[in-house]
Amino acid sequence: MKINVLAFGVAKEIFGSSLVSLELTNDATIYNLKYLLEQQYPRLKQLASYMVAVNNEYALPGDTIHERDEIAIIPPVSGG
Amino acid sequence: MQHTQVILTADTLDVPSCINWIMSPQSGGIDVFIGTVRNATKGKSVLRLEFEAYEPMAISEMEKICRQAFDQWPVQKVLVHHRTGTLQVGEIPVIIAVSAAHRAAAFEACRYIIDTLKQTVPIWKKEIFEDGEVWVAAHP
Numbered sequence: 579m580k581i582n583v584l585a586f587g588v589a590k591e592i593f594g595s596s597l598v599s600l601e602l603t604n605d606a607t608i609y610n611l612k613y614l615l616e617q618q619y620p621r622l623k624q625l626a627s628y629m630v631a632v633n634n635e636y637a638l639p640g641d642t643i644h645e646r647d648e649i650a651i652i653p654p655v656s657g658g
Numbered sequence: 659m660q661h662t663q664v665i666l667t668a669d670t671l672d673v674p675s676c677i678n679w680i681m682s683p684q685s686g687g688i689d690v691f692i693g694t695v696r697n698a699t700k701g702k703s704v705l706r707l708e709f710e711a712y713e714p715m716a717i718s719e720m721e722k723i724c725r726q727a728f729d730q731w732p733v734q735k736v737l738v739h740h741r742t743g744t745l746q747v748g749e750i751p752v753i754i755a756v757s758a759a760h761r762a763a764a765f766e767a768c769r770y771i772i773d774t775l776k777q778t779v780p781i782w783k784k785e786i787f788e789d790g791e792v793w794v795a796a797h798p
Protein backbone atom coordinates (compact mmCIF):
# COMPACT_ATOMS: atom_id res chain seq x y z
CA MET A 579 0.00 0.00 0.00
CA LYS A 580 1.07 3.55 -0.64
CA ILE A 581 1.01 5.89 2.34
CA ASN A 582 1.70 9.59 2.73
CA VAL A 583 3.79 10.80 5.66
CA LEU A 584 3.52 14.36 6.97
CA ALA A 585 6.66 15.97 8.36
CA PHE A 586 7.07 18.91 10.72
CA GLY A 587 9.92 20.93 12.19
CA VAL A 588 13.34 19.45 11.62
CA ALA A 589 11.79 16.35 9.98
CA LYS A 590 10.49 18.54 7.17
CA GLU A 591 14.03 19.73 6.55
CA ILE A 592 15.40 16.17 6.64
CA PHE A 593 12.80 14.99 4.10
CA GLY A 594 13.17 18.16 2.05
CA SER A 595 9.37 18.26 1.94
CA SER A 596 6.33 18.45 4.23
CA LEU A 597 4.92 15.28 2.64
CA VAL A 598 6.62 12.12 1.41
CA SER A 599 5.04 8.99 -0.12
CA LEU A 600 6.17 5.48 0.76
CA GLU A 601 5.29 1.97 -0.31
CA LEU A 602 4.61 -0.32 2.68
CA THR A 603 3.43 -3.91 2.97
CA ASN A 604 -0.23 -4.22 3.95
CA ASP A 605 0.40 -5.26 7.56
CA ALA A 606 3.27 -2.83 8.17
CA THR A 607 3.83 -1.50 11.68
CA ILE A 608 5.22 1.79 12.99
CA TYR A 609 8.48 -0.06 13.57
CA ASN A 610 8.61 -1.05 9.87
CA LEU A 611 7.84 2.52 8.82
CA LYS A 612 10.60 3.98 11.00
CA TYR A 613 13.09 1.42 9.67
CA LEU A 614 12.24 2.29 6.07
CA LEU A 615 12.37 6.04 6.71
CA GLU A 616 15.73 5.75 8.45
CA GLN A 617 17.10 3.83 5.44
CA GLN A 618 15.99 6.61 3.11
CA TYR A 619 16.72 9.52 5.45
CA PRO A 620 19.64 8.51 7.73
CA ARG A 621 19.66 11.96 9.40
CA LEU A 622 16.49 10.88 11.27
CA LYS A 623 18.76 8.71 13.43
CA GLN A 624 20.64 11.81 14.60
CA LEU A 625 17.54 13.28 16.24
CA ALA A 626 17.26 13.17 20.03
CA SER A 627 14.13 11.06 19.41
CA TYR A 628 11.05 11.13 17.23
CA MET A 629 7.53 9.76 17.45
CA VAL A 630 5.01 8.74 14.83
CA ALA A 631 1.39 9.87 15.04
CA VAL A 632 -1.46 7.98 13.40
CA ASN A 633 -4.72 9.87 12.92
CA ASN A 634 -3.64 12.58 15.39
CA GLU A 635 -2.63 10.19 18.19
CA TYR A 636 0.84 9.07 19.23
CA ALA A 637 1.41 5.51 18.02
CA LEU A 638 3.43 2.64 19.51
CA PRO A 639 6.10 0.71 17.56
CA GLY A 640 3.87 -2.38 17.25
CA ASP A 641 0.79 -0.52 15.97
CA THR A 642 -0.34 -1.51 12.48
CA ILE A 643 -0.67 1.09 9.73
CA HIS A 644 -3.74 1.07 7.50
CA GLU A 645 -4.23 2.55 4.10
CA ARG A 646 -5.54 6.14 4.31
CA ASP A 647 -4.29 6.59 7.90
CA GLU A 648 -2.92 10.07 8.46
CA ILE A 649 0.71 9.46 9.38
CA ALA A 650 2.96 12.19 10.80
CA ILE A 651 6.55 12.27 11.96
CA ILE A 652 6.83 14.11 15.27
CA PRO A 653 10.39 15.22 16.09
CA PRO A 654 11.07 16.38 19.67
CA VAL A 655 8.42 18.98 20.46
CA SER A 656 9.37 22.44 21.73
CA GLY A 657 6.20 24.46 22.14
CA GLY A 658 5.46 26.88 24.96
CA MET B 659 -16.44 22.01 26.77
CA GLN B 660 -17.68 25.38 28.00
CA HIS B 661 -15.16 25.38 30.85
CA THR B 662 -12.24 24.88 28.49
CA GLN B 663 -10.91 27.22 25.82
CA VAL B 664 -8.11 26.00 23.56
CA ILE B 665 -6.92 28.23 20.72
CA LEU B 666 -4.03 27.84 18.28
CA THR B 667 -3.60 31.02 16.26
CA ALA B 668 -1.25 33.05 14.10
CA ASP B 669 -2.68 36.23 15.68
CA THR B 670 -1.23 38.12 18.65
CA LEU B 671 -2.30 36.65 22.00
CA ASP B 672 -4.28 38.96 24.26
CA VAL B 673 -3.75 38.63 28.01
CA PRO B 674 -6.70 40.79 29.23
CA SER B 675 -9.22 38.82 27.16
CA CYS B 676 -7.84 35.56 28.60
CA ILE B 677 -8.26 36.90 32.13
CA ASN B 678 -11.79 38.09 31.35
CA TRP B 679 -12.72 34.65 30.04
CA ILE B 680 -11.22 32.72 32.96
CA MET B 681 -12.81 34.76 35.76
CA SER B 682 -16.05 33.57 37.31
CA PRO B 683 -18.06 34.37 40.43
CA GLN B 684 -17.30 30.89 41.78
CA SER B 685 -13.55 31.43 41.59
CA GLY B 686 -11.45 32.31 44.60
CA GLY B 687 -8.40 32.84 42.46
CA ILE B 688 -6.96 32.64 38.98
CA ASP B 689 -3.50 31.60 37.95
CA VAL B 690 -2.02 32.83 34.66
CA PHE B 691 1.20 31.69 33.03
CA ILE B 692 2.49 33.85 30.18
CA GLY B 693 5.36 32.55 28.10
CA THR B 694 7.49 35.26 26.48
CA VAL B 695 10.20 35.18 23.84
CA ARG B 696 13.60 35.55 25.51
CA ASN B 697 16.38 37.53 23.81
CA ALA B 698 19.07 34.87 24.34
CA THR B 699 19.60 31.14 24.71
CA LYS B 700 22.76 29.72 26.28
CA GLY B 701 24.37 33.14 26.08
CA LYS B 702 23.62 33.56 22.38
CA SER B 703 21.43 36.39 21.08
CA VAL B 704 18.09 35.28 19.65
CA LEU B 705 16.61 37.52 16.95
CA ARG B 706 13.19 35.85 16.75
CA LEU B 707 11.38 32.52 17.02
CA GLU B 708 9.33 30.68 14.43
CA PHE B 709 6.60 28.35 15.69
CA GLU B 710 5.11 25.56 13.61
CA ALA B 711 2.28 23.24 14.69
CA TYR B 712 0.64 20.04 13.50
CA GLU B 713 -2.60 21.86 14.03
CA PRO B 714 -5.35 19.23 14.47
CA MET B 715 -3.17 17.08 16.72
CA ALA B 716 -1.83 20.07 18.67
CA ILE B 717 -5.40 21.13 19.45
CA SER B 718 -6.47 17.62 20.45
CA GLU B 719 -3.39 17.19 22.67
CA MET B 720 -4.02 20.55 24.37
CA GLU B 721 -7.66 19.57 24.95
CA LYS B 722 -6.45 16.26 26.40
CA ILE B 723 -4.19 18.10 28.88
CA CYS B 724 -7.10 20.32 29.93
CA ARG B 725 -9.25 17.23 30.62
CA GLN B 726 -6.39 15.76 32.67
CA ALA B 727 -6.26 18.98 34.72
CA PHE B 728 -10.00 18.71 35.46
CA ASP B 729 -9.50 15.05 36.42
CA GLN B 730 -6.71 15.86 38.87
CA TRP B 731 -7.71 19.17 40.51
CA PRO B 732 -10.93 20.93 41.52
CA VAL B 733 -10.54 23.67 38.92
CA GLN B 734 -13.38 25.69 37.38
CA LYS B 735 -12.08 26.91 34.02
CA VAL B 736 -8.98 26.18 31.99
CA LEU B 737 -7.63 28.18 29.04
CA VAL B 738 -4.72 27.46 26.70
CA HIS B 739 -3.81 29.84 23.88
CA HIS B 740 -0.75 29.14 21.70
CA ARG B 741 0.78 31.08 18.83
CA THR B 742 2.12 29.91 15.50
CA GLY B 743 4.28 31.86 13.08
CA THR B 744 7.09 34.35 13.67
CA LEU B 745 7.45 35.97 17.10
CA GLN B 746 9.81 38.77 18.05
CA VAL B 747 11.61 39.10 21.39
CA GLY B 748 9.10 40.00 24.11
CA GLU B 749 6.09 38.61 22.25
CA ILE B 750 3.86 35.95 23.83
CA PRO B 751 3.86 32.40 22.43
CA VAL B 752 1.65 30.86 25.12
CA ILE B 753 -0.90 31.78 27.78
CA ILE B 754 -2.25 29.28 30.31
CA ALA B 755 -5.00 30.40 32.68
CA VAL B 756 -6.80 28.43 35.38
CA SER B 757 -9.50 29.43 37.82
CA ALA B 758 -10.43 27.55 40.98
CA ALA B 759 -12.18 28.08 44.29
CA HIS B 760 -8.83 27.83 46.08
CA ARG B 761 -5.36 28.83 44.92
CA ALA B 762 -3.52 25.52 45.42
CA ALA B 763 -5.52 23.81 42.66
CA ALA B 764 -5.07 26.77 40.30
CA PHE B 765 -1.29 26.91 40.82
CA GLU B 766 -0.79 23.17 40.48
CA ALA B 767 -3.04 22.74 37.45
CA CYS B 768 -1.44 25.71 35.68
CA ARG B 769 2.03 24.28 36.19
CA TYR B 770 0.89 20.83 35.09
CA ILE B 771 -0.61 22.23 31.90
CA ILE B 772 2.46 24.20 30.77
CA ASP B 773 4.88 21.42 31.76
CA THR B 774 2.86 18.76 29.92
CA LEU B 775 2.27 21.01 26.90
CA LYS B 776 6.03 21.34 26.49
CA GLN B 777 6.40 17.55 26.53
CA THR B 778 3.53 16.32 24.39
CA VAL B 779 1.93 18.96 22.15
CA PRO B 780 3.20 18.81 18.54
CA ILE B 781 4.45 22.38 18.26
CA TRP B 782 8.02 23.23 17.30
CA LYS B 783 10.09 26.36 17.62
CA LYS B 784 13.08 27.41 15.61
CA GLU B 785 15.48 29.91 17.13
CA ILE B 786 16.86 32.41 14.65
CA PHE B 787 20.31 33.79 15.47
CA GLU B 788 22.43 36.33 13.60
CA ASP B 789 24.55 33.51 12.18
CA GLY B 790 22.08 30.67 11.77
CA GLU B 791 19.01 28.91 13.08
CA VAL B 792 18.20 25.78 15.04
CA TRP B 793 15.11 23.67 15.80
CA VAL B 794 14.96 23.64 19.61
CA ALA B 795 15.53 20.22 21.26
CA ALA B 796 15.79 18.41 17.92
CA HIS B 797 19.28 17.03 18.47
CA PRO B 798 20.93 15.62 21.62
